[in-house]
Amino acid sequence: MKETEKSNSWRKDFPLLNRDNLIYLDNAATAQKPECVLKAEMDFYTKFNANPLRGFYELAMEATDSYEDARRTVQKFLNARFPEEIIFTRNTTESLNLAAYSYGLSSLSKDDEIVVTIMEHHSNLLPWQMAAAKTGATLRFLECEKDGSISRKQLKEVIGERTKIVAVTHVSNVLGTKTPVEEIVKIAHENEAVVILDAAQSVAHMPVDVQKLNVDFLAFSGHKLYGPIGIGVLYGKKELLEKMPPFLTGGEMIQSVHRESAVFAPLPHKFEAGTVNAAGAAGLAAAIRYIDSIGFDAIEKQEQKLTALAMEELKKIPGISVLGSDKPEEHCGILTFTIEGVHPHDVSAILDSDGIAVRAGHHCAQPLFEYLEIPSATRVSLAFYNTEREVHALAESLGNVRRRMGYEQ
Amino acid sequence: MNSRTFYNEILNDHNLHPGHKHDLAEANRELEGVNPSCGDDIRLKLRVENGVIKDGAFQGSGCAVSQASADMMLDLVIGKSREEALRLSEIFRKMIQKQAGEEEMELLEEASVLQDIAHMPARVKCAVLSWHTLEEMLKE
Ligand SMILES: Cc1ncc(COP(=O)(O)O)c(C=O)c1O
Numbered sequence: 001m002k003e004t005e006k007s008n009s010w011r012k013d014f015p016l017l018n019r020d021n022l023i024y025l026d027n028a029a030t031a032q033k034p035e036c037v038l039k040a041e042m043d044f045y046t047k048f049n050a051n052p053l054r055g056f057y058e059l060a061m062e063a064t065d066s067y068e069d070a071r072r073t074v075q076k077f078l079n080a081r082f083p084e085e086i087i088f089t090r091n092t093t094e095s096l097n098l099a100a101y102s103y104g105l106s107s108l109s110k111d112d113e114i115v116v117t118i119m120e121h122h123s124n125l126l127p128w129q130m131a132a133a134k135t136g137a138t139l140r141f142l143e144c145e146k147d148g149s150i151s152r153k154q155l156k157e158v159i160g161e162r163t164k165i166v167a168v169t170h171v172s173n174v175l176g177t178k179t180p181v182e183e184i185v186k187i188a189h190e191n192e193a194v195v196i197l198d199a200a201q202s203v204a205h206m207p208v209d210v211q212k213l214n215v216d217f218l219a220f221s222g223h224k225l226y227g228p229i230g231i232g233v234l235y236g237k238k239e240l241l242e243k244m245p246p247f248l249t250g251g252e253m254i255q256s257v258h259r260e261s262a263v264f265a266p267l268p269h270k271f272e273a274g275t276v277n278a279a280g281a282a283g284l285a286a287a288i289r290y291i292d293s294i295g296f297d298a299i300e301k302q303e304q305k306l307t308a309l310a311m312e313e314l315k316k317i318p319g320i321s322v323l324g325s326d327k328p329e330e331h332c333g334i335l336t337f338t339i340e341g342v343h344p345h346d347v348s349a350i351l352d353s354d355g356i357a358v359r360a361g362h363h364c365a366q367p368l369f370e371y372l373e374i375p376s377a378t379r380v381s382l383a384f385y386n387t388e389r390e391v392h393a394l395a396e397s398l399g400n401v402r403r404r405m406g407y408e409q
Numbered sequence: 410m411n412s413r414t415f416y417n418e419i420l421n422d423h424n425l426h427p428g429h430k431h432d433l434a435e436a437n438r439e440l441e442g443v444n445p446s447c448g449d450d451i452r453l454k455l456r457v458e459n460g461v462i463k464d465g466a467f468q469g470s471g472c473a474v475s476q477a478s479a480d481m482m483l484d485l486v487i488g489k490s491r492e493e494a495l496r497l498s499e500i501f502r503k504m505i506q507k508q509a510g511e512e513e514m515e516l517l518e519e520a521s522v523l524q525d526i527a528h529m530p531a532r533v534k535c536a537v538l539s540w541h542t543l544e545e546m547l548k549e
Contacts, residue, residue: 342473343447343471343472343473344472345447345472345474345532345535346416346472346473346474349415349416349529349532350416353415361446361447361448362448375448375470376448404416404421405416405421405424405425405473406416406418406421406422406424406425407425
């Protein structure tokens, strides 16, 4: 099943996609990596490896330069004002925990409220459950309509004077819906609350400009952005980060340490305790350069075309219901669906037998499934390197699922 | 690996038309088994008298593997003694680990269609859920 579709010249950049018998449609879980990312990570170890920020010899300084270059690449990618507003973490989950432990615990008190949406990934819910439990603050939920949209009325009802933190996803990893960030930011800021955006599912699919969105914090994972596993980012407005206490403590994040006290390093190192993942950062920077070289216009166009095709094909299959909006342009490449009478794990096992990789389950968003009253579902998530032929193969395999499970049709 | 042949007629039939999926009013033992990764949820009920499983039934929801496995298990163990049932459970586990001999597998009758599950570690839990629940109930 070698891919030679002319329309998709990007595939050759991804070594893993050469694997026989694989149609990879689980891109929202983690994306495949282009050769240039793998090379950048390898280059760090073959050319610059030393402990960044610690040595005063040539090699260590080159390692530090590579790491700080990567920070500036991320800064430009998000259009942050300063490089020190970019904190490297392991992933979105760690970034959100940093925000909750450091900003949350130091700013919340008993009568305050934290607002999240019902669509949150567990990694943007559990840290806030923790912060609420520790500070006595109340956790409140923005509920969505069946199509994933959140009404202005909901925003006005739930976000109010008591709200101190609004932590919301940018794009739902289940419905693919984009949340109304601009409006959320406006209402939150009117109430003097900060907005923390989980951009894990958006950064790979659309330009994200932190100044334009005017969010206070933003988190994402490198691995969903065609970068390596093990590197993530927390963006925070400088004036907020400066006032926050450290999250983890130890080496690297200090200026001076005495027997009973320590002076913390300035930003961004205050939040980067211990030896950093410099090779991962170099890989992430390479991924960003790669995406820049293609451009979001081309990425969006290809993903939109594939999503529209997939949706059209899925609708033809009896027993399939797609969750969320019926407009393909409101899915960011994510199509989550149920097949009547067939458990999602069986759906994914049957697709797997045809070489198609998808995700099945509750997608780390159990409250959303409870709210929608669906036990679990199957998710297809597309990337720009997928092809129409792959979508047709998916549709063919899905069309056979009910029959293969013993139903008449 | 070869899951092409995995959803075969026997498995599908037990999933779509389970003979033992109902309530059991006269049950004297009852236990719920949950597999959080799949969301499989099985409530197993047995009527055990003088060390013999006189009757059994299950309720709940889950993937075809978990449902069919529970139904096939009850086909096998109803009428058997506690010791015989535990022995079958041990053989079933051996089969899943690809360590059961041919003679042993014959004892599992239709449940032996699940032998290919050994290739799919993610689904092993689904297949073993009802057997595990049964063991817990009989150990008490
Ligand atoms: C919306 C969203 N938030 C957070 C995460 C967590 O990302 P990670 O596991 O890389 O920390 C994911 C993906 O798993 C996600 O889809």
